[in-house]
Amino acid sequence: MRVRSIGFSTTLCTYLRNPRTLHLFISTRRYSHFDMSVVNKSVHPFDKSRLDALLNRRFFYAPAFEIYGGVAGLYDYGPPGSSLQANIMAEWRKHFIIEDHMLELDTTIMTPAPVFETSGHVARFADWMVKDTKTGDVLRADHLVKNVLEARLAGDREARGLAAQPKDDEKDKKRKKKAKTVVVQLADEVVKEFESILAQLDNYSGPEIGELCRKYDIRNPDTDNEVGEPQQFNLMFASSIGPTGQHPGYLRPETAQGHFLNFSRLLEFNNGRVPFASAQIGRSFRNEISPRAGLLRVREFTMGEIEHFVDPEDKSHEKFREVRDTVLSLLDRHVQVSGSTQITQMTIGEAVDKGIVANETLGYFLVRINLFLIKIGINPKRLRFRQHMANEMAHYAADCWDAEIENATGWTECVGCADRAAYDLSVHSARTGQPLVVRQALKEPIVTEREVPEFNKKVVGKTYGRDAGLLQKAVGEMDESQLTKLKGELAQGQATISAEGKEFAITPNLLTIERKTFKQSIREFTPNVIEPSFGFGRILYTLLEHSFWCREQDIERGVLSLPPVVAPTKVLIVPLSAKEEFNPLVQEVSTKLRKAGIFSRVDDSNTSIGKRYARNDELGTPFGVTLDFASVQNRTMTLRERDTTDQLIGPIDDVITVLTELVQGIIDWPAACKRLPAYDGVQAVD
Amino acid sequence: MRVRSIGFSTTLCTYLRNPRTLHLFISTRRYSHFDMSVVNKSVHPFDKSRLDALLNRRFFYAPAFEIYGGVAGLYDYGPPGSSLQANIMAEWRKHFIIEDHMLELDTTIMTPAPVFETSGHVARFADWMVKDTKTGDVLRADHLVKNVLEARLAGDREARGLAAQPKDDEKDKKRKKKAKTVVVQLADEVVKEFESILAQLDNYSGPEIGELCRKYDIRNPDTDNEVGEPQQFNLMFASSIGPTGQHPGYLRPETAQGHFLNFSRLLEFNNGRVPFASAQIGRSFRNEISPRAGLLRVREFTMGEIEHFVDPEDKSHEKFREVRDTVLSLLDRHVQVSGSTQITQMTIGEAVDKGIVANETLGYFLVRINLFLIKIGINPKRLRFRQHMANEMAHYAADCWDAEIENATGWTECVGCADRAAYDLSVHSARTGQPLVVRQALKEPIVTEREVPEFNKKVVGKTYGRDAGLLQKAVGEMDESQLTKLKGELAQGQATISAEGKEFAITPNLLTIERKTFKQSIREFTPNVIEPSFGFGRILYTLLEHSFWCREQDIERGVLSLPPVVAPTKVLIVPLSAKEEFNPLVQEVSTKLRKAGIFSRVDDSNTSIGKRYARNDELGTPFGVTLDFASVQNRTMTLRERDTTDQLIGPIDDVITVLTELVQGIIDWPAACKRLPAYDGVQAVD
Structure with a gap:
């Protein structure tokens, strides 16, 4: 996480005194190291029932099959929820796939039973x-x-x-x-x-x-x-594939197996080199026993999974030094087993050095996960990394940390990050007989010497007849030190070997032992896998909790302070009325914003401008522009910020320029306030 | 489809003489009305086995669970395939959802059985x-x-x-x-x-x-x-929901029901007004009997569905006049029933006027589908709209047209566009008792007059005792003309009514009939649904067929002429070698392109530049830039176009500017050739 040193201006200091403007300030990614807890203590205490009512009323999401009475653990996302989820996933793609050149996959959900028998899911999931x-x-x-x-x-x-x-x-x-x-x-x-x-x-x-x-x-x-x-x-949903019912199948409970089964193709695509990572966003299914926690425990969910394939003998990461000073909130397994949940603040560098986090690659991903969650608006003070305890972890895993996010129900796992070692590739390879390995040309061949026994087969056969095999087996199983000893004895002229109760006398004409040199130029190994695994529904819900608050003057006026990067709509265009004279301006502003890559919506409904803004505060729309008669006459436009409700005014094109920079995160609201004069016009506007 | 009038320059004419440069010219969306068939006749005949080998070798997609022997009809998409699919879907989202302000949804796949019992899928799918x-x-x-x-x-x-x-x-x-x-x-x-x-x-x-x-x-x-x-x-995959096995469920075979079940919420989100459309991209499942046609018939697929809800009495579309002159290739049901497959070229305006296409909204979507497919690279000469015949169409549908794309296996349905009438909303409403209707305040109340019979209940009771009910029922069932006749008779003093074999003598003190005025200010109706439904896998495969050709000089050198808008990688960066001195330049170019929103990849492998380009022709990468010693010394860079293999040269920043405009479709290659000088350097480069 980059921490900038900033000389605070006076304007900025005033801005920071208001808990809600502070919230905005913090939620822009550049200042994400600030203390969000200030916000969460502010004015009205958090009220989950108000948030739930808002999310339901505005159709962020709703129980699926609601008119049929619903089914526990199944939810549909409405327009703002779909859009928020799509934006979170788009940022995920940028942050992980593009930034680290991962290989994207899209694999199959319906999976034949043998795959999950091999992976252990049929027996243990x-x-x-x-x-x-x-x-x-x-x-x-x-x-x-x-x-x-x-x-x-x-x-x-x-x-x-x-x-x-x-x-x-x-x-x-x-x-x-x-x-x-x-x-x-x-x-x-x-x-x-x-x-x-x-x-x-x-x-x-x-x-x-x-x-x-x-x-x-x-x-x-x-x-x-x-x-x-x-x-x-x-927990797997079962079905069967094909018309005869002879091929049992399961809906995948995770996307991971799709990566492993395609390992050889991915390796070839990457020109045979490791490390590399594959990544996939997709739907998974778990037939939960009795889901009752909204989006936090569901039977069908969209996840993002990364499988980073790495040399088991070298789990360093080339970018680790860029992140090693990042401080994370850690809750390791020893603390938990001692019965405590005390969090330790520690740099990832120290955590890896001390062996608390198993290796650099795992550490690198913990930092990237941390950064991603904060970027999309998760409160860093309510985010911790909890290590799995011994029994909790899969038997093959080398280490596992969950990114847990605090919410009204407690701390919830939202991202898992496990070192699965070579387990998956090994078991699939053993079952199918397909080699799932990396073959690496060694820069310098490994040269080894060892003692090599060689029998004179004719003589051995003549001497020991049927027992010759026994003798050869016994010698073949000797280790280096035994061979050296035997070689010494033979040099003396004779030796005796016992095998299965029989004694064999040996002479140099029967057996010679010579030291030979071996050169190995290819190294073959099964890579290990580091797996960060994201549940987007859980992240989305906790983000909504962290973003929700009510206006001081009116507890009925809920606001979602979503950062622009994930907000469903970035800009609301509000013409004073639906009268035709505003149409050309609405068109113009909308088109210019679209050209700048900004998604806007027009609200030309009959209600007051204040009500229209309040309605969009509930949807988390960060900015609004108003077009009124002054706009038609002077080509000016006001710009309103959601959290402060402050308004600025300026020529339409200037406002669009400032707005573009705000949405792209190039400037923040205090900077915008320096670029455009404050609007102190008609109070009715808010 | 917009058709531009262009004055051809001489350069352009030369460019058009080469079938492959013509292909490039056509595949840029601005000139999509050109005749693609020229290209398809060129040099080497299309060889499906070569294309299939390329797609498999470069991991566009591959049989899922391949190392387990595979399962018919299930495929995994590798990096270029995922990326191509993601780009097609992003363009779909822009073209349909954003452009026409649709409401996006993301609904559940696992569906309880009663939903599909109601929709008719359990009985008939x-x-x-x-x-x-x-x-x-x-x-x-x-x-x-x-x-x-x-x-x-x-x-x-x-x-x-x-x-x-x-x-x-x-x-x-x-x-x-x-x-x-x-x-x-x-x-x-x-x-x-x-x-x-x-x-x-x-x-x-x-x-x-x-x-x-x-x-x-x-x-x-x-x-x-x-x-x-x-x-x-x-064809539905069956499963069961929850731990007791008591709740049978199915994997959805289409996303449509998710839209219908959420109709009331969507309507409310749209402030109670129709028409509006919801849209969704998602996975669906069909347990095909014996799928054998690659991506053209699969058991799990990603689809995009739009449900446009419209007043059954007004299926006009406000944007129809913008598209009415667009010419489509139509194959209507009468032609098919006559045993022919002769295509008619007709404007959509004429088709709707003549009643060949049922209504404007359906017509509008046929044009939008046509435009979308051509935009992403489908050859318009191999695209037709085929109307469903009577038995083929669902019994409730008012009209249905499939966008069919020609490929090596014949004509394949890739998009369906049906008018499903009010069927779905009606059946779900009937089953659940939830009203799924639009209530519309009438601008002018509908005023009607009618004759209203009113009995003097006391007198009727006294006169006819138990038979009073019979009499009242008989009068209640009378139509307007019968009432008018009865009223006339009563005005004469007396009338006789027969009911169930009995005769009733009636006088004005028993029954009065008065003309009354009724005022209706709310109209309630079940909207009809127009449903365009896209199978992205089929579109992707046919696009790959339409894009594939081989270089004249070497049939082994396959090229995928994908338009930049959907190409997995837009620009390949090729440093002369992996030497460190090129690193800063590679970084610089890559960063500048990313800032311009262009996704590039670096190929710094050991092979020749020509081989690296050939490898990326197979992946459909439209442009490449080469960094060599001249770049380090003079800060120049060459720019190569995939289809022509022509190369230009210029200062790095100029090339990036031209490249950005090329990728965004602002200019085409001939225009780029006017902006930068041709490069006639070392032949080894291609």
Whole structure:
């Protein structure tokens, strides 16, 4: 992350005193190292139900098949949501694929069963579920434990006279179908026990969760019934391919296998060289047990995955030195296992040097992920990297870190970044018999010497007949030191070798041992894979939370302070009325903006200009321009900024120039204020 | 389609004499009305096997799960294919969504069964298949008839001494597993019969295809065994949602239902007004019976769909007058039913006026589709619009036209454009009880007068007791003229009414009939839907065929003449060698191009510059710049055009300026030749 040294101007300082203008200032990428928490403490406390209502009303997204009663965990994106998602993905493509010359792929979702049998998904891609012993309702086992223990801790806090956390308010609990909070004080050591269990919940196996349920009498909070033993439920959607029903298939739960299966083609496309990365944006499917958390846990989602193929003996990264001074918020596995969730601020250079992060390539990607999330508007103070604990990590993984983003439901994994070692390529290669390897011409051949035994086969055959094979096998299995010893004995004239209870006397006419030189000019290896994996729905939702606030003077007036780079519409064009005399100007401004590559929308509806702006604050539109009678007469136009509601005025073409630079992030609002005079016209405008 | 009038310069005329430079000239969108067929007749005849080899070798796309033996009908796109597809979709988004202010959606693939039960897909989204009576092999019934009859006609042509068509060559037949051509002359009337069947094959039902098989002894060409009766096979992939297996679901076979289910939200987003259109790009799935035609028939594909919601009483389009003079190639249903495939050139204005195309909105979209396809590089001479015949069209559709693109396998539907009437919204509304209607405030209320009967209920009850209901019902069901007659009789003092065999004497104290005025200020209606639906894989493949040719001097040197707007890479940067002294210049050029929004790639491999260019001709890269020692010394750079292999030279910044205008389509190559001097340097460069 680049940190600039800036001499603050007086205008800028005034600007920064207002929490909302500060927010704008921070959300422009150039100043992303500022403290966003100031914003989040401002004026009205965050109210999730208001945000959810806004997102639903303005059709950012909505439950899919709503008129059929909906299906849990399936959502449709409406116009502003689709556009926000498309902009996030476009920035992802630029930030990762273009910037680091990755090879883009678009692979198949419907996958024949053998692929996921090999990858281990058929056997292991499962969550633990428990059944209510009376109703048969199905619950996800770890979520049950989490809900119940958190509720008990909340009851304990209340009993001790500590305020309930804001996120535990009645409304929210209902919405999330959480366990009821019963006000009962717990013993101090029980509190510690619960906190420790929660800190490492991802570390428990299914049977261990079953034990927890029995030990702490954890029941289905909806019915108060006991639950049965945890059982595994495979999360892949099954289907079958072709008309005969003979070819079982699954919908992919991740795009990764599509990269691995095409490895040889990708390697060839890259002229046989590693490291290189492939990247793909695509839909994946997970048949979640009982999804209840909006976009944070869904059954169908769009993800972005990168597979960076690297020499297992050299996981350095050529651009690591450019990023090594970047400070990240880290939560490593040792801290978690100790029962804490204390974050450490550390440069990635130090983290790799100390072995906290396994290697430079993994470290490089953590920094790139951090930068991307901040660029699109995630609050850096609510972003951390959490390392997987031993049991949580796939057995083959060398290291794994999740980028977690804090939101009303807690910390949520939004990006995973794992070192999958050589696992995937190895298993597919073993199953199919296709070599998935890199063959590298060595710059300098590796020259090795070793002792090579050579039998005089005729003589050995004559001497030992059928047992000759036994003898040859025994010698063939000797290591270097045994051969050297044998060579020494032969030099003395004779040696004895035992094999399967038989003794063989050996003389130099039977066996010679010579030191020979070997030259290896090709090195063959299975590359390791570093895999950053993004869930766009989760990123989109947390971004919306981080961007949402309400105007001080009116809590009903919600604003989404989305950065211009991802905002669905960059500029709203507001003619004073729908009268025809404004048409040519509206056309002109719209065309000029389009030529500058800026996506604008016209709102010529009947309501007041203020209402039209308020409506677009809800959609996160960062800028607006008003065309009125003065525009027709003098060719001037006002320019309004969403977060401050400040307005500037100037000749149409000047405003378009300033606007273009604002949208492209070349200048910020304070700089724009220096370029154009403030507008203090009719108050009705806002 | 805009047609410009151009005064040709002499340079331009020279340029047009070369078929390949002409091709370039045509493929730039400004001159897309030129005759592309000139190009397709040029030098080497089109060889599909060469194109297929190129696409496979350079990883445009490849069979998915190849190392597992592949699965028919599933393909993965590699780097150039993904990029080409992404560029086609970006242009689609601009051309349709942005240009016509459509509302973008991103809806769910996994769909609960009731949705497709309602839409009719569960009952009717099926193809007819036949089974080989001995091996049980499954074949698609209509494809079987087509293959066998076409093979017999080819045998007949050969027997009559007419040359076999180039596409029937031995290699191609094998690849497509076509029926064997047996050289047997057929009776003239049989030839006519076969031709007529083929022209309207899409018009036959399953049982009718079964009859054809029996009548003409059509057998499985692979085994020569008879086939059984055609059976329906539903093409949707089935799965189930949630852990209990109680909720059956299907993968959507089209994105359309996602639009319809969200209709009310979309309407609200559009402030309650029609017409408006929603648009969506997304993956869909069809479990094809036995896909064998590469990207032309696949089981998983990316499609773009538009649903334009319109007042059923007014299907005019506000922009129709802008397009009405555009000439399209039309093949209407009457021509097909008569057994012919003769194309008519006609303006869309005339087609709509004559009722050949059902309405203006449908006509507007046919023109926009035509323009889009030509813009991305489809040869307009190999593009036609074919109207669906009666049996082929969905029962609810008012009209339907397919944009078909000619390729080595014949004419292939790549875009469908249907008027689906009010079918979808009506059935979903009926099933769910949710109103999916537009409520429109009438500008002028509709005032109607009608006769209103009013009984004196007390008196009627007293007079007729239990039969009063019968009488009231009979009067209530009377139409306007009957009421008027009754009113006249009552004015005379008395009337008689018969109902269910009973007679009722009526007097004015029992019943009065008065003329009343009614005022209706809201009109409520279910909008109709015009649906253009694009299959991007088919468009991509046919585009690749239309773009492919080989250099005259060397048939091994394939070229893809993709227009810059869709080419995966716009500019190749070729440093003379990988020596470090070129690095700063390579960096500079690459950065300047990126700032101009142009995606370039560097090829600093060890091979000759000529080979590097040839390799990139295969990828369709339209322009290349070479950096050599002269560049380091004089800051000059050569610019090479792919199709002509002509080279220009100039100062680096001048070349970048010209290049930017070329890529953006502001100038064409002849214009560039006027701006920069020709380079006649070292021949090795090409």
